Amino acid sequence: MVRHKLKYENLGLTSAEYEAINRTLNREPTDVELAIYSLMWSEHCGYKHSRAVLKTLPSKAEYVLQGPGENAGVIDIGDGLAIAMKIESHNHPSAVEPFQGAATGVGGIVRDIFAMGARPLASLNSLRFGDLKESRQKYLFEGVVSGIGAYGNCLGVPTVAGEVYFDDSYAGNCLVNAMTIGLAAKERLINSQAAGPGNLLVLMGAKTGRDGIGGASVLASQEFDQTLQEKRPSVQVGDPFMEKLLIEACLELLDAGLLVALGDLGAAGITSSASEMAARGDVGVDIDVAQVPLREPSMKAWEIMISESQERMLTVVSPDKLAAVQAVCDKWGLDSAVIGKITPGNLMRVYDNDRLLANMPVKSLTDEAPIYRPTARKPGYLEETGTFDFNRLDYKADPNDVLIKLLSSPNICSRRWVWQQYDHQVQTNTVVLPGADSAVLRLRGSSKGLALTVDGNGRYCYLDPYVGAQIAVVEAARNLACVGAKPMAVTDCLNFGNPEKPAIFWQFKEAVRGITDACTALNLPVISGNVSFYNESFGNAIYPTPTIGMLGILENVNNHCTPSFKNKGNIIILIGRNQIEFGGSEYLKIIHNQVQGLPPKVDLKEEKLNQELCRVSIQRRLLLSAHDCSEGGLAVALAECCMSTGLGATVDLGVAGVAAREMTAILFGESQGRFLISLESDNLLEFKGLAAKIGANYNIIGKVIGDRIKIDDKIDLEVSEIKNYWDYALDKLVN
Secondary structure (H helix, E strand, C coil): CCCCCCCHHHHCCCHHHHHHHHHHHCCCCCHHHHHHHHHHCCHHHHCCCCHHHHCCCCCCCCCEEECECECCEEEEEECCEEEEEEEEECHHHHHHCHHHHHHHHHHHHHHHHHCCCCEEEEEEEEEEECCCCCHHHHHHHHHHHHHHHHHHHHHCCCEEEEEEEECHHHCCCCEEEEEEEEEEEHHHCCCCCCCCCCCEEEEEECCECCCCCCHHHHHCCCCECCCHHHHHHHCCCCCHHHHHHHHHHHHHHHHCCCCCEEEECCCCHHHHHHHHHHHHHCCEEEEEHHHCCECCCCCCHHHHHHCCCCCEEEEEECHHHHHHHHHHHHHCCCEEEEEEEEECCCEEEEEECCEEEEEEEHHHHCCCCCCCCCCCCCCCHHHHHCCCCHHHCCCCCCHHHHHHHHHHCCCCCCCHHHHCCCCCCHHHCEEECECECCEEEECCCCCCEEEEEEECCHHHHHHCHHHHHHHHHHHHHHHHHCCCCEEEEEEEEEECCCCCCHHHHHHHHHHHHHHHHHHHHCCCCEEEEEEECCCEECCEECCCEEEEEEEEEECCCCCCCCCCCCCCCCEEEEECCCCCCCCCCHHHHHHHCCCCCCCCCCCHHHHHHHHHHHHHHHHCCCCCEEEECCCCHHHHHHHHHHHCCCCCEEECCCCCCCCHHHHHHHHHCCCCCCEEEEECHHHHHHHHHHHHHHCCCEEEEEEECCCEEEECCCEEEEHHHHHHHHHHHHHHHHC
């Protein structure tokens, strides 16, 4: 007999989980306890379907200061400096209320960064929507971009890079993945490990309201159905001006050495922050909800404990430093309140003044949350897609027309409409602006630079999640190599459907295996990340979409490259090899409306060599431009190199007289491991020597010349003409 008012089914708990709670407590839970367990044992907080699999990811390197398990990962970049980085999803809230969902996604990931003691330096995003010809998709797209811009711009954190793709598989569930990095002196780093029985829990920042209640369980851990609009109250409301005050106050408190621990209040609010901080420190915690500053005085205790109101931080403070902490909060106009204390033992107790409302073992909420190992089964559709006969297709289309259609496609055309809404130069550290393969930031007071990118391709992962996930990793690394940076660390956001379905869980396991193998081959640690399951609507799942955020280091920020050709007469070289591959390509989708075949093969050894050749050539100032060949293939990459400066190119790929299928694959196939580079003829001999030493494959394919792009006898177009198509395609779709 269930005696409490809050039914566990409505909170996302199964009957088995409810029985497990009863066994843990040796009684039925109170209303407050049930609400707390429902959040902490939700997929979003408990990672109950993914924890066992995620342990296979490589996370260690000699320069990793903090791996997975904290608010953000941290690496040592030398000179006494550290970088904190993390990516997270805010998919479900953004599908319900796009502006606030995206805005609070930015706010949440920024808090994760300064919770480590790092000043937020830059943000990126990875976005997915359905067809922009549909009014709802346009509404979601515009709202999300607006929310990201409004929050980031007000906060003063530049949005420097990102990606956006469109596919029908995301029509029911858009993806909004937000990434932020921050810079800290190593000695100022802090974690969220509570310590010192008798120390105080101080809540600082915004007052607590009913916004976001149940967001992690009701919203983020369930599929969408006809009740979508009923979930709107679970979307939080953000205030970037309050967050800016929080940043400055927290960093000042850390500079003054006033904090024992610092944690962000995100999913599950006070509940998750307090219980996770206590569990990490192997201590207990008492909380008095009567002391929590409220926006709505009539709030119930369970609402206060699980509210996801934004712009709040939880700190552990020794009693002798309380007055100094509160003085800093007062200086920045922030509420601060002692809401509890650290206790010996292992219990989390919740009071309303003197009335005990909850009494639970801390680690039963965190470490001992359920772990599931669902059945994994290869989906049946792969039998058809994997054996697709490409000889059935008609390859007679004029390559000029194909190139124009690809450059005009939503997944390839200019993203200017998006990034012009973001302030990408605030803080004045941005050296390479949005639109290049990677963003590049200077580090003030140092010759070093940071390179940032985010990458993923759901279509590849749909056709083969293992190979598709590898491609996400190696393409992100290629993007960094294109600016001359050495990849250092990965943060991943793994977006999938319902893990309780065998086909979905198989996709997830295979994708994690692909990331593991690729990162191991490239010596890259995965230092932080996020899993977003239940991205389904009415039973239809998104494409499996692992998003890879990657950070690289330039020893000299002045030695970097951009994609655009610079001077007439420069030599154009292709690093890597063309293969006859079409699977999952943009060409196949746009020209033939097919998502079929196997994605391009990945040769991890060759990838590593080709990336090294590109990166070292840039560091030695041999190259004038470098660009990754990805969506749309070699012809599209060549056009992109031409359009920024208006310079043309004449290229010989040896496709004159080649059979139509092979010719089309060389022009528009998406073989991996390829770079388009250009250099002065005076540097060619040194480049050849370097390539021979490294053992990378390359071919001289043409020259920068005139104002037309010419590829053998197949493509001959004015650069200004193709630029017009590429520049305005997204504007036309939106407007």
